[in-house]
Amino acid sequence: MEMNCEQLELLKEIMKVEFANVETALYLDTHPQDAKALADHNKYAYRLEMLKKQYEQKYGPLTHYGMSAYPWKYIESPWPWEINY
Secondary structure, eight states, rough: OOOOHHHHHHHHHHHHHHHHHHHHHHHHHHHOOOOHHHHHHHHHHHHHHHHHHHHHHHHHHHSSOOOOOOOOGGGGSOOOGGGOO
Protein backbone atom coordinates (compact mmCIF):
# COMPACT_ATOMS: atom_id res chain seq x y z
CA MET A 1 0.00 0.00 0.00
CA GLU A 2 1.44 3.36 -1.06
CA MET A 3 1.33 6.31 1.34
CA ASN A 4 -0.08 9.59 0.00
CA CYS A 5 1.52 13.00 0.68
CA GLU A 6 -1.06 14.04 3.27
CA GLN A 7 -0.62 10.78 5.18
CA LEU A 8 3.17 11.09 5.10
CA GLU A 9 3.07 14.70 6.34
CA LEU A 10 0.76 13.72 9.21
CA LEU A 11 3.08 10.85 10.13
CA LYS A 12 6.10 13.19 10.08
CA GLU A 13 4.25 15.63 12.36
CA ILE A 14 3.46 12.80 14.77
CA MET A 15 7.14 11.85 14.85
CA LYS A 16 8.21 15.46 15.52
CA VAL A 17 5.72 15.96 18.35
CA GLU A 18 6.51 12.54 19.82
CA PHE A 19 10.23 13.43 19.84
CA ALA A 20 9.50 16.71 21.66
CA ASN A 21 7.28 14.86 24.13
CA VAL A 22 10.00 12.31 24.95
CA GLU A 23 12.67 15.01 25.25
CA THR A 24 10.62 17.12 27.66
CA ALA A 25 9.89 13.99 29.74
CA LEU A 26 13.62 13.24 29.96
CA TYR A 27 14.36 16.84 30.91
CA LEU A 28 11.67 16.75 33.59
CA ASP A 29 13.30 13.67 35.11
CA THR A 30 16.20 15.89 36.18
CA HIS A 31 14.31 19.21 36.48
CA PRO A 32 10.94 18.30 38.05
CA GLN A 33 10.32 21.83 39.35
CA ASP A 34 10.50 23.48 35.91
CA ALA A 35 6.91 24.67 35.42
CA LYS A 36 7.47 25.85 31.83
CA ALA A 37 8.95 22.49 30.81
CA LEU A 38 5.98 20.72 32.39
CA ALA A 39 3.55 22.98 30.55
CA ASP A 40 5.41 22.31 27.29
CA HIS A 41 5.37 18.57 27.97
CA ASN A 42 1.63 18.60 28.60
CA LYS A 43 1.09 20.64 25.42
CA TYR A 44 3.07 18.09 23.39
CA ALA A 45 1.30 15.16 25.05
CA TYR A 46 -2.12 16.61 24.19
CA ARG A 47 -1.08 17.45 20.62
CA LEU A 48 0.37 13.97 20.15
CA GLU A 49 -2.85 12.35 21.34
CA MET A 50 -4.90 14.47 18.92
CA LEU A 51 -2.57 13.78 15.98
CA LYS A 52 -2.63 10.03 16.61
CA LYS A 53 -6.43 10.03 16.81
CA GLN A 54 -6.61 12.00 13.58
CA TYR A 55 -4.20 9.64 11.83
CA GLU A 56 -5.93 6.48 13.03
CA GLN A 57 -9.40 7.72 12.08
CA LYS A 58 -8.20 8.49 8.58
CA TYR A 59 -5.60 5.81 7.86
CA GLY A 60 -5.95 3.03 10.44
CA PRO A 61 -3.95 2.02 13.49
CA LEU A 62 -0.39 3.19 14.09
CA THR A 63 0.36 0.24 16.36
CA HIS A 64 -1.14 -3.16 16.98
CA TYR A 65 -2.00 -2.32 20.61
CA GLY A 66 -5.25 -0.47 20.02
CA MET A 67 -8.69 -1.34 18.79
CA SER A 68 -9.17 -2.10 15.11
CA ALA A 69 -12.16 -2.06 12.83
CA TYR A 70 -12.95 -5.18 10.84
CA PRO A 71 -11.00 -6.36 8.96
CA TRP A 72 -7.68 -6.14 10.82
CA LYS A 73 -6.05 -3.05 9.30
CA TYR A 74 -2.69 -2.80 11.03
CA ILE A 75 -1.07 -5.09 8.48
CA GLU A 76 -2.28 -2.86 5.61
CA SER A 77 -0.07 0.09 6.57
CA PRO A 78 3.35 0.37 4.98
CA TRP A 79 6.20 -0.77 7.19
CA PRO A 80 8.73 1.96 8.08
CA TRP A 81 11.20 0.70 5.46
CA GLU A 82 8.49 0.89 2.80
CA ILE A 83 7.81 4.59 3.26
CA ASN A 84 9.22 6.82 0.55
CA TYR A 85 10.34 10.02 2.26
